[in-house]
Each structure stands twice: as C-alpha cells, then as structure tokens.
Amino acid sequence: MVKKSSYFRPLLPLLYLPAFTRNFWVGRLLGLEYMGLFLAGITVLMLVFYQLIPMKIYTEIEIQASDKQVWNLLTDFASFPHWNLFIRQISGSLSEGAQLTVHFQPPGTDIMIFRPTVITVEPNRKLRWLGHFLIPGLFDGEHSFIIEPLASDVYDGLRLRVRFIQQASFQGLLVPLLARRLNIDVRQGFEAMNQTLKTKAERIHQTTITSLNAQV
Structure with a gap:
C-alpha cells in the first residue's frame, strides 16, 4: 500500500x-x-x-560484471519490486520523450510518486530522466544512471568490470528547504540501490562465466 x-x-x-x-x-x-x-x-x-x-548528489560503485548485464538489470523495470531498495516500481516506455511513473522510497520514508520524462537512452551506457514537482522551476530533478566499462580485457565478448554511476541534480525554489533531507535520504537510497545492483549483477556474471567455462 x-x-x-x-x-x-x-x-x-x-x-x-x-x-x-x-x-x-x-x-x-x-x-x-x-x-x-x-x-x-x-x-x-x-x-x-x-x-x-543546482544541488548535486553523486554516487558510484565498481561492479564485476559486463556493461550489458548491468544495463539489463537496470532496465528490467518489472523486477524492481523484488530487489530495488530505492526505486520500488517503474512503469512506462523506455524511450526518449516518454513519461515514466516512478515510485521512490528513500530509507525511512514513505513512497513518493513522480512522473519524469526520459531524455536520454543509450543502451549499455546511460539512462537519464527529468522530473518536476507541480510546475517547472519549483522543484526540478534530473536523475541519471551511467555505466562506464573499466576492464580492457574481454571474455567471450563480455567486458569484465564496470563503474556504475548514479547521480541527481536538483534546482528550484524549494531546494533550499529540502536540501538537507535530499542529501541524506536520497544519497542513502542511491547507495542502497547501487549495492544491491552490484550483488545481483555479479551473481549473474559469475553464473555466465561458469556456464561458458563448462562449454569449453
């Protein structure tokens, strides 16, 4: 509920x-x-x-998995209720210009619903959206997810390690009143999601590598 x-x-x-x-x-x-x-x-x-x-929040984490594996998890919105500790649910089309319905739940808070517009979709690299509270200029939030391949070595077409970046930028008249809670609650939500994404992606990656080794 x-x-x-x-x-x-x-x-x-x-x-x-x-x-x-x-x-x-x-x-x-x-x-x-x-x-x-x-x-x-x-x-x-x-x-x-x-x-x-703008007020900015930046988090990153290294993941021992391929860019494609991380991207597939990040964009599998149907699975979010089962593992995502911050973004509990997303509905809508993953295409530029589409509007999403996003259910956020920072640690210790109630669920909040926003309807941002997707502005960037680069498969295996970047997802970015922009949302407003009531009207533009009051409280605007840009949320982005970036996947950066780190390892130069490739195993059967899979890069072995990536850096996952989750960041947000907030502007508007209400930001001064919300800045402290944003910096605490939203940052904690980012970090919780990043860690769970890392755990799931690395588990999938290890299973894939084990399967490929068994075929050799």
Missing part, C-alpha cells in the same frame, strides 16, 4: 508567509524596514543561487 508521503513537510513553514509579510510591514511602521529589506534580499539571493547552481 502506498502511504501519503511526508517528505514535503519541511514546506509547512510556507504557510507562515502571510504572517511574515504582516510583520514586515509592522517593522516598516516601527522604523525597521531596512532589516526587513536585508532579510528579503538574503532570501532572494538564496532563491537565485539554487536556481542557477
């Missing part, structure tokens, strides 16, 4: 904006308008900063 997410509870202080505005004008009447303008200026600068300079 999908619970209603509490992830955006930090946004509740926005409900106090009317009171803040009222106090600002009271401050003006008391001759403290410059302090109000200073605080307003700091707020505007923070909002501009998070619009122009």
